[in-house]
Amino acid sequence: MDFWLYADSICSNYRSNNEDYYRCIYLEERQAYLLCLADGMGGESGGEVAGQLAIDSLAAYLVPQLVLNVSSRQDKACLLAAFNAANTAVYKEACHQPALQNMGSTLIVALVSKDGQTQIANIGDSRAYHWHENKLIKISDDHNYASQLLRAGEISQAAYEIHPGRHMLTKAIGCAAYVTPDFFSVKLTGSDKLLLCSDGIHGYLSEKQIANVLNQAMTAEASTRSLMQLAKTKSQDNATVICLAVG
Numbered sequence: 001m002d003f004w005l006y007a008d009s010i011c012s013n014y015r016s017n018n019e020d021y022y023r024c025i026y027l028e029e030r031q032a033y034l035l036c037l038a039d040g041m042g043g044e045s046g047g048e049v050a051g052q053l054a055i056d057s058l059a060a061y062l063v064p065q066l067v068l069n070v071s072s073r074q075d076k077a078c079l080l081a082a083f084n085a086a087n088t089a090v091y092k093e094a095c096h097q098p099a100l101q102n103m104g105s106t107l108i109v110a111l112v113s114k115d116g117q118t119q120i121a122n123i124g125d126s127r128a129y130h131w132h133e134n135k136l137i138k139i140s141d142d143h144n145y146a147s148q149l150l151r152a153g154e155i156s157q158a159a160y161e162i163h164p165g166r167h168m169l170t171k172a173i174g175c176a177a178y179v180t181p182d183f184f185s186v187k188l189t190g191s192d193k194l195l196l197c198s199d200g201i202h203g204y205l206s207e208k209q210i211a212n213v214l215n216q217a218m219t220a221e222a223s224t225r226s227l228m229q230l231a232k233t234k235s236q237d238n239a240t241v242i243c244l245a246v247g
Helices: 046-068 072-096 145-151 157-161 207-216 220-234
Strands: 003-010 020-027 032-041 107-112 117-123 127-132 135-138 182-187 193-197 239-246
Touching: 003 020, 003 032, 003 220, 020 046, 020 239, 032 046, 032 193, 032 239, 046 072, 046 107, 072 107, 072 117, 107 127, 107 193, 107 239, 127 207, 135 207, 145 157, 193 207, 193 220, 207 220, 220 239
Parallel strands: none
Antiparallel strands: 003 239, 020 032, 032 107, 107 117, 117 182, 127 135, 127 193, 193 239
């Protein structure tokens, strides 16, 4: 199966720095893609440090493990260990640097095999979407207070969209000594697309707007560029998109 990949990140006009960070790695030995996106928090330089440190630490641990374990049977265990390597790195840095003590980060990672089988792990409110048969399917769950209320049936979807608790994370990298990410599996087929994005995208663009872009844009690059263009006009936060399309 062939894939096309495109990614981009922009700093909002409302922000002085870009706390989003991403990396896309092709694993030749596995013929697989490792896609990572983080949205740091902590003010001043803390958010930038947290996001980059989370992904760099995860990749430093995970890539050798994935190359060593060519079989996909250990992928979930490797992802769990890698998330905790990232968490430990951010947690220790925050403990040792007073100026960074409030930093943390979201982290969402997708491991896409050559047959389209995809493992996704997530902490925070950066999202994964699956564009399949002309439908947008939200894969990941947001770890924030408003989402907890929504899942418990205590608020409606309409109330969720304007709830201040959307910006109150309940799980993040670097905010506790140990973390357990959520895991999801999807299979990419046909003309599918996999989309990872920060809340600078999904927090300001409706799922209908995202779906319209993915429906009209035929390629990963066109999808990404169109979403970023919309974000420039509507978003008040830094925005990052990683789009992988089946070729």
